[in-house]
Amino acid sequence: MEREPDPPHREPDLRHHGDAEVRGADGPLTGLADLAVNVRTGTPPAWLKARIAASLDGLAAYPDGRAARRAVAARHRLPVGRVLLTAGAAEAFVLIARAVRARRPVVVHPQFTEPEAALRDAGHDVARVLLTEADGFRLDPAAVPADADLVVVGNPTNPTSVLHPAAALERLARPGRTLVVDEAFMDAVPGERESLAGRVGELPGLIVLRSLTKTWGLAGLRIGYVLAAEDTVDALERAQPLWPVSTPALAAAEACCEPAALTEAAAAAEEIAGDRAHLLARLGEFAPLRAVGPAAGPFVLVRLPGAAAVRAGLRARGFAVRRGDTFPGLGPDWLRLAVRDRSTTDRLVAALADVLAEQPLG
Known part of the structure; x- marks a missing residue:
């Protein structure tokens, strides 16, 4: 008997993000409990909305980011020259892809896909280091090729929720290499343990990215920042357009620090x-549902057979969850669930029980 050909390899959709799970053709869908997007519910708080609203009186003037930049620097106890404000962490990936010279960039997966997409858009040939479920998606620094001159890794990593030890990440830093650590969810980790923000300017080539959109509910405002050595900040800033961060976003950055x-x-x-x-x-x-642990982020990654049908069943019952097959290194049996309050979790579990009663796990 002739062997059937292997199914064609399908590249993950690097541009798929969690907000797609809660959007229809005409805009956001109503009536869905959103467990697909990792923005904290009940945000932004009233005091932050008031600060942002107060900034609107200054919209006639061009944005001035000096106060916000000083606030971020003070928050991390760094010189102002090591801070660059950006329109969300996503803009920082584009700036890095355009401004940092790299012959062999490597992205550690599974992780947020925008860094690789930005590098590819800028013409880079990107290599992948795929972490595995068997190792709990934990990073062995030795798995990163020695000749990689740009390495991107998330900590805690989206979507696995794994928090890599700072000591392991430090082993990736070396002269001649740019090490990008995406800490977009680090402020959701108690004590921000394992953060490398305080090592910026000390470890060679280190760039740390932070986002204010997750904890503070500012995804629509677009505000984040880069922490890096002064020469790296200067190079990234030259790649930015003029006035990249709006006055309301600057007000939010200052307030959140x-x-x-x-x-x-x-x-x-x-x-x-x-x-x-x-x-x-x-x-x-x-x-046999299996969750990746120990989890450290405001989301968890789970594996279960028939995940696509389960996701559809949950959606029919009012819950949007994030598909996992668009992350390199994962496949159709993976889902990511945002952490919500216990009442929402209990309602999700009841809905999941109903779905699995109709479609038992294999």
């Missing part, structure tokens, strides 16, 4: 950790 805001974010991180533990415990009621 104030001591009271940092205290609020720290409390939110502790609350997320408790809600995540509840979610993982409830998911543990379903075998």
Whole structure:
């Protein structure tokens, strides 16, 4: 008997993001509990909305980012010259792809796909280091090719929720290499343990990216920042258009770096950790569903047979969850679930039980 040909290889859709799960042809869908997007619910808080609204009186003037830049620098105890404000962390990936010279860029997957997409759009030939479920999606620095001169890794990683030890990431830094650590979700980790933000300017080639859109509910405002050595910041800034960050976004950046805001974010991180533990415990009621752990981000990655049909069944019952097959290294049996309050989790679990009663896991 002739062997049937292998199915054609399908490249993951690097441009698919969680917001696609909650959008229809005419805009956002109503009536769906959103577990597909990792923005914290109940945000932005009223005090932050007021600060942003107050900035609107200054819209006639061109944006001036000096105060916000100083606030970010003070928040991380870094010189102002090591800070660059960006229109979300996503803009930073584009700037890096355009401004950083690299002969062999490597992206550690599975992770947020925008860094690779930006590098490819800029004409780079990108290599992948694929972490595996068997190793808990944990990074072995030795897996990264020695000749890689640009390495991109997330910490904690989206979508696996794995928090890599800072010591492991430090082993990737070396002269002649740019090491990009995407810490977009680090402020959701209690104590921001394993962050490398404080090592910027010390470790050779280190670039740390941060986002303010997740914890503070500012995805529509687009605000993030780069922490890097002064010469790297200068190079990235030259690749930016004039006035890339709006006045309201600058006001938000300054406000979110104030001591009271940092205290609020720290409390939110502790609350997320408790809600995540509840979610993982409830998911543990379903075998052979497997969750990647220990999880450290405001989301969890789960594997279960027939995930696409399960996702559709949950959607029919009012829950949007993120497909996993668009992340390199994952496949059709993976889903990502955002951490929500315990009541929402319990309703999700009831819906999941209904779906699996109709379609038992294999």
